[in-house]
Amino acid sequence: MDLGSINPVLLVAALLLASTPILLAAMGELVVEKSGVLNLGVEGMMIVGAVAGFIAAVESGSPALGFLAAAAAAAVLALLFGVLTQVLLSNQVATGLGLTLFGLGISSLMGQGYVGIRPPASPRLELPVLSELPFLGPVLFSQHAMVYLSLAIVVGVWWYLRSTRSGLILRAVGESHEAAHALGYSVLGTRLAAIAFGGALAGLGGACLSLVIVPQWTEGMTAGRGWIALAIVVFGSWRAWRVLLGAYLFGGVSVLQLNLQAAGIAIPVELLSMSPYLITILVLVIISSDKRRAQANAPNSLGRTFHASG
Amino acid sequence: MIRLERRPAPSRAWAWATPLLAVLATMVAGGLLFAFLGKDPLLVIRTIFWDPILGEFAFYYRGQLLVKAGPLVLIAIGLSLGFRAGVWNIGAEGQYIMGAICGAAVGLAFYPLEARWLIFPMMVLAGGLGGFLWAMIPGILRTRFNTNEILVSLLLVYVAEQILAWMALGPLRSPDGAGFPGSRNLRHYDAAANHELIAGSGMHWGVVAAFIAVILGHVLLSRHILGFNIRLAGASPRAARFAGVNPGLLVLTCLGMSGALAGFAGLFEVAGPAGQINIDFNVGYGFTAIIVAFLGRLHPVGILLAGFLMALTYIGGEAAQATLGVPAAAIQAFQGMLLFFLLALDVMTNYRVRFDVRARA
Numbered sequence: 001m002d003l004g005s006i007n008p009v010l011l012v013a014a015l016l017l018a019s020t021p022i023l024l025a026a027m028g029e030l031v032v033e034k035s036g037v038l039n040l041g042v043e044g045m046m047i048v049g050a051v052a053g054f055i056a057a058v059e060s061g062s063p064a065l066g067f068l069a070a071a072a073a074a075a076v077l078a079l080l081f082g083v084l085t086q087v088l089l090s091n092q093v094a095t096g097l098g099l100t101l102f103g104l105g106i107s108s109l110m111g112q113g114y115v116g117i118r119p120p121a122s123p124r125l126e127l128p129v130l131s132e133l134p135f136l137g138p139v140l141f142s143q144h145a146m147v148y149l150s151l152a153i154v155v156g157v158w159w160y161l162r163s164t165r166s167g168l169i170l171r172a173v174g175e176s177h178e179a180a181h182a183l184g185y186s187v188l189g190t191r192l193a194a195i196a197f198g199g200a201l202a203g204l205g206g207a208c209l210s211l212v213i214v215p216q217w218t219e220g221m222t223a224g225r226g227w228i229a230l231a232i233v234v235f236g237s238w239r240a241w242r243v244l245l246g247a248y249l250f251g252g253v254s255v256l257q258l259n260l261q262a263a264g265i266a267i268p269v270e271l272l273s274m275s276p277y278l279i280t281i282l283v284l285v286i287i288s289s290d291k292r293r294a295q296a297n298a299p300n301s302l303g304r305t306f307h308a309s310g
Numbered sequence: 311m312i313r314l315e316r317r318p319a320p321s322r323a324w325a326w327a328t329p330l331l332a333v334l335a336t337m338v339a340g341g342l343l344f345a346f347l348g349k350d351p352l353l354v355i356r357t358i359f360w361d362p363i364l365g366e367f368a369f370y371y372r373g374q375l376l377v378k379a380g381p382l383v384l385i386a387i388g389l390s391l392g393f394r395a396g397v398w399n400i401g402a403e404g405q406y407i408m409g410a411i412c413g414a415a416v417g418l419a420f421y422p423l424e425a426r427w428l429i430f431p432m433m434v435l436a437g438g439l440g441g442f443l444w445a446m447i448p449g450i451l452r453t454r455f456n457t458n459e460i461l462v463s464l465l466l467v468y469v470a471e472q473i474l475a476w477m478a479l480g481p482l483r484s485p486d487g488a489g490f491p492g493s494r495n496l497r498h499y500d501a502a503a504n505h506e507l508i509a510g511s512g513m514h515w516g517v518v519a520a521f522i523a524v525i526l527g528h529v530l531l532s533r534h535i536l537g538f539n540i541r542l543a544g545a546s547p548r549a550a551r552f553a554g555v556n557p558g559l560l561v562l563t564c565l566g567m568s569g570a571l572a573g574f575a576g577l578f579e580v581a582g583p584a585g586q587i588n589i590d591f592n593v594g595y596g597f598t599a600i601i602v603a604f605l606g607r608l609h610p611v612g613i614l615l616a617g618f619l620m621a622l623t624y625i626g627g628e629a630a631q632a633t634l635g636v637p638a639a640a641i642q643a644f645q646g647m648l649l650f651f652l653l654a655l656d657v658m659t660n661y662r663v664r665f666d667v668r669a670r671a
Contacts, residue, residue, distance in 0.1 A: 040460065080650070089314070089661065090653040093398055093460070097600055098653060102646025108639035219639070224468045231461045270476035274469045281451075281462050289455040307316065307661075 011255060016143055017213060019251025020150045021046070021205035021222075025229035026236070026243050027150070027157050028201025033233055034161060035194035036174035036301035040096025041081055042202050043226025044103020049074040049203025050210035051107040054119055054217045063122035063211055067146070070207030071200040077103060078199020082192045085305070092303050100226070108219040115218065119211050146208045151244075153201070158240035170194060174299035177306040187306050202226065224277065231280045235287050238297045246283070253279050314661040324659040329605050329612070332652035333619065339651070340644045349634055357634060358626030358641075371625050373512030377583050378624045380517035381406070381575040383617035385599035387523040388568030390608040391530075395540040396547065397564040401448065401463030402572040403596025404470035405441035409573025410580035411477050412440025414587045417502035418482060418494060426501040433502060434515075434577055441573015442566050444470065449565035453558035459565065471592070478588045492588035496581045504582035516578025520617075523571060527610035540564065572596060594642075598624075601649045620645065 025042050032039050052073035057066025081099045084090045122144060160167040173180040173190045181187050209225070210217050228250055236243035257272040265272075337359070341351030362371035385402045392399045399405075416436040420429045448462040482493040496502045507513045531537035543550040543560055551557065575595065584591055602620050606613030627641030 084650065084654050088654050088657040090656060094604060094649075095653050097400060098646060098649040101597060101601065102643060102650060105639055105642030105644070105646045109637055109643050112637055112639070224465065227461060227464050231458075231465070234458060234461070268476055268480065270472040270479075274472040277465045277468045281457075281465050284461060285451055285455045285457050288457040291456050307314065 011259060013143070015248065015251045015255045016147050017251075018255045019247045020144075020147050021208045021213070022225050022229050022232060022250060023150045023244060023247035024146075024153065024205035024208065025202040025226055026232040026247055027153050027240065028198035028205075029229055029233050030236070030238060030240065030243055031157060031161070031170070031201075032194050032198035033302055034174045034238060034299055035170050035191050036177055036299050036304065036306075037085065037191050037195060038092045038096065038303040039078070039081055039099070039195060039198060040093060040230065041078070041099025041103065041226075042198075042229050043222055043224065044100035044107075045074040045077050045199045045202035046103075046206035046209075046222045046226045046229075047107040047220070048077050048103045048110075049206030050221060051111040051114070051206075051217060052203065053207025054114060054210040055110065057119045057207075057211055058114060058117055061120050063120055066119070066211055067204060067207050070203040072203070074203025074206065075196045075199040078195050078202070079192065081199075082195040086188055086191055086195075089305050089307055092305070104220060111217045111219065117217070119215050119217075122212055122215075144208075144212050146204070146212060149204075154240050154244050161240065171299070174301055177301045177304070181306070181308055187308070191306075202229075205229070228276065228280050231284050235280075235283050237287065238299065249283070250276055250280060313664045314657065315664050316661055317659075320659050325607060328655040328659060329607065329616070329652060331655050332605070332648060335651040335655070336644065336648040339647055343640065343643065343647075344636065347636070347640065349636055354630050354634060354636055357630045358623060361629060362622055362625045369510075371629070373506075373510055374625045375618065375621050376512035376517045377514070378621035379617040380514070380520045381579055381595045382599050382602050382620050383520040383614055384516065384523050384575040384578075385568075385572045385596060386602035386606065386613045386617060387520075387527045387610060388571030389599055390603040390606070390610070390613060391527070391540055392564035392568050393544075393603055394531075394608050395543045395560055395564050397561050398460045399445060399448070399463050399565050399568045400460055400600060401445070401465075401467045401596070402568060402599055403592060403594065404463070404467035405444045405569040405572035406576040406579075406596045407467075407470040407474050407592050408444040408576070409437040409441035409570075410576030410584075410591060411474060411482070411587060412573070413437030413577030414493060414496060414580045415477075415482060417496055417499070417581065420501065421494060421499060424501050429501045430504075430581075433581060434574065437577025438570040438573045441576060442570040444573070445565045445569020446562070449562045449569075452565075453561055459561070463565075467596070474587070474591060475589050478591075482587050484586075493586045495585045497585040502581055504578050506582075514578060514582045516575060516582060519574055519578065521614075524610045524614050527613075531610065536563070572599075598645060601645055604649060605652055 025046055029039065029042055049070035053066040053070030056069030057063050060066070077099065081095055084095045085092050161171060169180070169185050170190055173185060173187050177187045206222060209221060214221060232243055232246040232250065235246040254276045257275045260267070261269055261272050337355055341355055344354040345351045362368060362375065385406065389399060389402055413433040413436045417429060417433045423429065444466065445463070447466060448459040451457040451462055452459040478491045478493065484492060484494040486494070504514050504516065507515070531541065539550065539555045539560060542553060543555055543557065547557065580587060580591065598620055602613055602616045605619070606616035623641055623645060627638065630636040631638050
């Protein structure tokens with residue numbers, strides 16, 4: 001065992017990158033849930049994003065096109081969920097589960113010929129001067145572009161939900177769809193837009209995994225990250241900043257356990273591998289145990305089917 | 311203008327027609343998918359749905375049908391009870407794994423003692439208990455700390471998979487296995503083996519348990535007060551509270567029953583068809599059972615039929631993979647598609663479609 005081999009600078013730098021897929025997916029789901037829809041298909045949308053992005057990047061040679069394709073493919077899949085739950089009024093829990101099962105199947109089908117290939121490299125974005133700073137340079141200023149994009153999205157979502165008219169309508173739809181409908185806002189339109197946005201972000205997160213972090217395509221490579229993203233939205237009690245905190249916490253745990261595995265610590269590898277899931281559960285328990293605080297910011301119409309009668 | 315109008319009560323005719331229509335729609339959409347993959351769609355559909363039952367080699371496949379349907383039905387019956395009550399246990403895969411590990415561990419602990427009358431029943435109990443206890447984790451966290459049981463039960467699947475890998479490589483690894491991962495093969499240990507009861511039929515104790523579960527499930531839901539409470543809590547949680555149903559206890563009961571049934575399924579699988587605890591022991595029955603439960607309308611008899619249909623897609627899928635080169639993943643996508651079509655068509659059960667010609671405007 002050699003704990004000295006763990007470099008704190010690299011650890012923190014890796015943490016930011018490792019958290020990004022979960023952060024992106026969780027921000028998307030935050031917006032979806034704020035509009036009153038519970039989409040349990042995050043895992044399925046992420047993996048479809050991962051494979052679609054991978055294929056597009058390999059075929060075109062451009063990682064940027066890969067990310068675009070990932071967002072588009074996952075958004076299409078999300079809209080399938082949207083049409084089922086919003087237009088055909090199906091049960092959101094069951095449909096979300098179906099989306100995950102379908103996504104896992106269709107992704108391994110799509111990725112058949114792409115196992116074991118390396119995608120085109122997507123370079124880090126070295127910010128001039130700043131990346132030369134000791135410690136802060138490698139940690140903050142020479143990350144992959146997706147890390148910066150994910151942080152920009154956190155700021156954007158926070159600002160959108162808090163300070164824009166359309167964000168206010170979205171929250172109104174999530175709090176009380178009957179009232180929003182009575183005021184003349186389009187519940188269906190708002191929710192479908194939110195669902196597509198959530199899908200696109202989950203897809204970006206998946207592509208981040210297959211194009212930057214791993215970078216390779218393997219079946220089932222998201223390994224529960226979509227579910228962790230769902231848990232983080234609850235953990236963050238539907239606030240953008242706390243979701244960010246939660247994502248980095250879990251990124252930290254998974255990076256740390258990988259480093260401990262590499263350092264050969266005397267704990268069975270399997271115990272270390274299960275730690276991110278166990279800690280997610282633990283944190284969920286702590287957050288949920290205070291019922292009033294946990295529910296204070298939860299959208300009131302979350303998961304309820306809306307049918308405008310008459 | 312097409313408009314949906316809520317039915318006063320769900321249509322019984324549509325409730326039974328939608329699964330059939332969903333299967334048909336999936337065959338059409340799946341056929342398109344296979345055509346897109348460059349296969350003859352009719353041939354693939356025939357290979358999956360027809361040949362295993364009535365084709366040339368059906369004598370081989372028919373036995374497999376029971377082997378695959380057994381665990382699916384057993385797990386789905388348990389899940390359906392919870393789904394009816396609004397308790398979403400989606401971690402059956404984890405409970406299935408833990409049942410298999412606990413049951414196999416008991417069996418292996420007695421190796422090479424030859425006392426089947428003692429060892430096999432104890433393994434069955436341990437398997438059920440393993441699944442039960444694993445399901446109690448989300449149950450107690452939900453009732454005690456108000457934690458979402460969907461997320462916890464699902465996350466525990468990943469934990470169970472890690473425990474499975476640990477067991478296969480560590481504590482339960484066969485001492486005679488020359489260092490390969492995996493436990494002793496229980497099928498070679500007669501006191502613990504879950505052999506076929508009738509040679510070639512695929513009928514083993516797990517299938518018997520599945521049939522018993524269907525009957526008990528039906529009696530429970532239609533004749534017993536607990537079944538009534540489950541249905542009541544699902545239809546109207548508030549009314550159930552007024553009727554004196556203890557919501558916490560109901561959550562624990564539903565999770566416990568589904569966990570125990572998944573655990574039984576795991577034990578019967580590991581002692582029978584699978585034979586040993588190994589890294590790749592679980593093949594997703596716990597997740598497919600969710601589709602089975604919905605396709606069977608959360609009704610025990612429906613689940614039995616849906617379980618056979620799903621087993622058919624597994625077996626036919628393997629056949630199509632071997633003879634036509636259809637990728638294994640296509641079957642998984644096919645199963646997911648089936649659930650989608652079912653949920654989409656279900657709108658007809660609860661709503662009427664009206665075509666207005668703008669007469670009222």
